Amino acid sequence: MSEKLQxxxxxxxxxxxxxxxxxxxxxxxxxxxxxATLGARVTSDQALRVDGRSVSTRSFQTKPRLLIYHKPxxxxxxxxxxxxxxxxxxxxxxxxGARWINIGRLDFNTSGLLxxxxxxxxANSLTHPSHEIEREYAVRVLGKVNxxxxxxxxxxxxxxxxxxxxxxxxxxxxxxxxxxxxxVLKEGRNREVRRLWEAVGIxxxxxxxxxxxxxxxxxxxxxxxxxELDEDASAALYEHVGLKPPSPPKKKLVEAKRPRSGKVxxxxxxxxxxxxxxxxxxxxxxxx
Numbered sequence: 001m002s003e004k005l006q007x008x009x010x011x012x013x014x015x016x017x018x019x020x021x022x023x024x025x026x027x028x029x030x031x032x033x034x035x036a037t038l039g040a041r042v043t044s045d046q047a048l049r050v051d052g053r054s055v056s057t058r059s060f061q062t063k064p065r066l067l068i069y070h071k072p073x074x075x076x077x078x079x080x081x082x083x084x085x086x087x088x089x090x091x092x093x094x095x096x097g098a099r100w101i102n103i104g105r106l107d108f109n110t111s112g113l114l115x116x117x118x119x120x121x122x123a124n125s126l127t128h129p130s131h132e133i134e135r136e137y138a139v140r141v142l143g144k145v146n147x148x149x150x151x152x153x154x155x156x157x158x159x160x161x162x163x164x165x166x167x168x169x170x171x172x173x174x175x176x177x178x179x180x181x182x183x184v185l186k187e188g189r190n191r192e193v194r195r196l197w198e199a200v201g202i203x204x205x206x207x208x209x210x211x212x213x214x215x216x217x218x219x220x221x222x223x224x225x226x227x228e229l230d231e232d233a234s235a236a237l238y239e240h241v242g243l244k245p246p247s248p249p250k251k252k253l254v255e256a257k258r259p260r261s262g263k264v265x266x267x268x269x270x271x272x273x274x275x276x277x278x279x280x281x282x283x284x285x286x287x288x
Contacts, residue, residue, distance in 0.1 A: 002041035005031065007121070008048070011064060012055055013101045016124035023050065056098075064119035064246055066234045067092070068215065071114045072223035077105040088114060091224055103127060104135070104188050104212060112137070112209030113217040115237075116226075125241040126213065132186040133240070136211035137193050138172065139181050142203045149200040153183075157199040161189060164196055178205060213240050 006020040009029070014020065021038060023029050029036040030049045042048065048055040071077075075086045085108070092100050101123040103115035117123050126133055156165035164187075172180035185192060194204045210217045214236050218227065229237070235245040 002043045005029070005036055005040045005042050005048075008042060009050065009055065010121035010124075011119055013099050013118060013120035013123070014050060014055070015120060016128075017121055019124075064117060064122065064234075065095075065098075066115065066117045066119075066122075066229040066237065067226050068217070068221075068229065069114045069116060069226045070217065070221050070223045071106050071111055073109055073111050076108055077102055077114070092116060092226060106209060107191055110207045110209065111223060112207075113212055113215065114209075115212055115215060119246075122238060122241070122243060125243060126237070127188065129187060131241050133213045134167065134184050134186055134211070135188060135209060136182060136184045138208045138210050139183055139193060139197070139204055140174070140178050140206035141181065141197055142177055142205045143201070144177075145179060145181075145202060149202065152200055153196055157196060159189075159192075159195050159199065164189065164192055166196065182210070213237060 005024070006017040009015070009020045010017050015023070020029070024036045024038055024040075027035050028051050030047075031040060031042055032047050069088060069092065071088055075088050077088050079087060079089050081087055088102065089100060095118065098118040100116045100118065101120060103117060103123050103126050106112060106114060115126070125131060150169055153166050154169060156163045164185075167184040167186055168182075169184075170182040172182050174180045183193060193207060197204050215229070215233065221227070238245040
């Protein structure tokens with residue numbers, strides 16, 4: 001079966017469909033050694049290359065995977081770190097012929113929900129600013145917060161990279177100088193939650209992401225653990241950004257061998273000589 005070239009490459013995690021279409025126009029992609037064309041359909045027996053590098057044919061008809069990871073404080077969201085710090089990719093399940101793509105980053109001192117997928121198109125859609133995916137955080141702040149501060153944070157404050165605001169702020173309780181709030185953003189700028197609170201003179205002492213779009217961090221889910229999303233949760237995530245949930249890959253049919261007479265013989269599992277000679281529960285050759 002053939003699939004659109006940009007769909008195959010997006011699923012392989014190389015970029016969004018629009019990015020890949022630009023690469024096709026720039027001549028960076030070849031099919032069987034020839035420059036690819038927009039709208040081309042390809043099959044798993046064709047040789048695909050991007051910038052001269054081969055693309056695995058496992059990208060065809062492979063069901064994408066999605067999982068939740070509870071990131072602890074002290075890990076970085078990169079595949080390797082020059083400083084030798086642990087990365088979020090080290091505890092993920094191993095893959096063959098695919099790679100995990102991080103959906104949304106968390107900084108070194110922030111814990112909580114991270115999503116990973118093998119579907120590049122889904123990853124790009126969920127992180128694109130136009131979709132305004134909600135991110136919810138549990139924030140512990142140090143200092144006295146008044147109504148005027150909360151009003152400013154919801155109306156908007158000016159940061160060094162432009163205006164920003166919380167969509168909602170919910171008081172989550174606390175005692176003494178430390179108090180918890182649940183805040184919601186529709187973008188993912190670097191350290192945005194911390195910088196918003198700092199703009200009104202409040203310091204964040206602990207920060208944890210508890211929701212990304214329709215996906216909630218499971219309760220009592222310890223840091224450093226992963227869990228794979230089931231079909232319903234995965235489908236909800238695709239539909240959230242207007243993508244059609246992928247259907248399971250079709251199983252390849254094995255054609256029966258034709259005897260010389262022209263009749264099709266039905267295959268069945270034959271007993272091995274050793275198994276055939278066993279009695280029920282006895283040693284080889286022993287009957288009961």
